[in-house]
Amino acid sequence: ELKVEQNPLFLSMQEGKNYTIYCNYSTTSDRLYWYRQDPGKSLESLFVLLSNGAVKQEGRLMASLDTKARLSTLHITAAVHDLSATYFCAVDPPLNYGGSQGNLIFGKGTKLSVKP
Amino acid sequence: DGGITQSPKYLFRKEGQNVTLSCEQNLNHDAMYWYRQDPGQGLRLIYYSQIVNDFQKGDIAEGYSVSREKKESFPLTVTSAQKNPTAFYLCASSLWGANTEAFFGQGTRLTVV
Numbered sequence: 001e002l003k004v005e006q007n008p009l010f011l012s013m014q015e016g017k018n019y020t021i022y023c024n025y026s027t028t029s030d031r032l033y034w035y036r037q038d039p040g041k042s043l044e045s046l047f048v049l050l051s052n053g054a055v056k057q058e059g060r061l062m063a064s065l066d067t068k069a070r071l072s073t074l075h076i077t078a079a080v081h082d083l084s085a086t087y088f089c090a091v092d093p094p095l096n097y098g099g100s101q102g103n104l105i106f107g108k109g110t111k112l113s114v115k116p
Numbered sequence: 117d118g119g120i121t122q123s124p125k126y127l128f129r130k131e132g133q134n135v136t137l138s139c140e141q142n143l144n145h146d147a148m149y150w151y152r153q154d155p156g157q158g159l160r161l162i163y164y165s166q167i168v169n170d171f172q173k174g175d176i177a178e179g180y181s182v183s184r185e186k187k188e189s190f191p192l193t194v195t196s197a198q199k200n201p202t203a204f205y206l207c208a209s210s211l212w213g214a215n216t217e218a219f220f221g222q223g224t225r226l227t228v229v
Contacts, residue, residue, distance in 0.1 A: 004158075033217055042206060043159075043220045088158060092216050103149060103174065104218055108158040 002027045002093050006107035013079050014115055021110045023072040023089035030067045031092035033104065034074055036085045043088065047074075079114045086111045118143050122207050122221035128229050129194065129201065137192045137224045139207035145219075146212040148190035152176060153204040153223075162205075165190055166212060194226065202228050 003026040013019050023032070031050050035043040047056045049065035049072060056063050060083065062075045072089055090104040120141045129135045141148065147166050151159040161174030165184040179198025184190055190209075194201045204225050208218040 031216065035220075040225075042222045043208075045217060045219065048217050090159075090218075103161050103164045103172075104216070106151075106158040106160075111156075 002091065002105050004089060004091050004105050004107040006087075006089055006110050008110060009108060010111050010113075012113045012115065013076075015080055016078050018078065019076050021074040021076070021087060021112075023074070023107055025070050025072075025091045025105075028067070028070070028094055029091045030065075032065050032072045033090045033092075034063050034072070035088045035090065037088065037109070038085050046087075076112075079112075081114050081116065084112055084114045120207060120209055120219055120221035122205075122224050124224060125222065127224055127226045129226060130229060132196045134193055134195050135226065137194070137205055137207075137226070139190045139192065139221060140188055141190075141209045141219075141221075142188060143209055143219065144187075145209035146187070147210045147216070148184070149208045149210075149218065150174075150180070150182065150190070150192045151206045151208065153206060159206065162192065201226055 005024045007022050034046040036046050037043050047063040052067040054065045060077045065072045086109045088106050088109045090106045123138045149164040150162040153159050160176050162180050163171055163174055163182040165171035168187050171182050171184050181193045204223050206223045207221040210216045210218045
């Protein structure tokens with residue numbers, strides 16, 4: 001069974017601090033996605049990581065992918081209150097995973113709260 | 117504007133009723149998906165469809181049904197067999213191939229009354 005585990009599940013941090021959210025997955029995949037969800041809202045795509053060693057940055061967020069370690073990280077630099085949200089990683093399972101390509105497997109999400 | 121439209125935004129169902137959630141996309145995406153989200157949880161896949169007139173069960177398909185008569189539309193019916201339907205339902209679509217980034221609708225919040 002493909003599992004996607006995020007940690008921490010809850011993160012309270014002060015403005016201006018740095019922190020990293022981790023996403024581990026249990027089978028081979030070289031496609032990983034990060035999404036943001038505000039309370040009661042839909043999911044917004046943040047990053048698409050399609051190869052080993054991929055690194056993408058947008059503002060105070062940077063995502064990376066290590067397919068050999070089956071690990072992706074979402075690094076937050078100098079956090080601000082507007083980053084408060086729940087962040088999900090999702091993995092695209094391989095073709096031999098008993099299903100078809102394209103049905104993403106999601107982690108449980110990391111609820112981030114940035115306090116002044 | 118291209119996107120995915122879900123309706124209604126809020127839906128109330130009485131015990132024993134079937135209800136249908138609408139999902140329409142104009143992104144020309146081949147694949148469409150329905151996910152369920154419970155409070156404080158991640159997304160769980162209900163059904164997905166790669167092409168018209170074909171769909172596959174996801175991890176929690178029991179008590180749900182879908183159809184895919186048109187590429188643009190993928191309605192989800194929550195039947196009376198679904199014993200705990202109160203949840204947030206998200207529809208998504210994607211291309212089929214190297215980049216399967218999913219784009220999501222705004223969601224439907226279903227409550228049993």
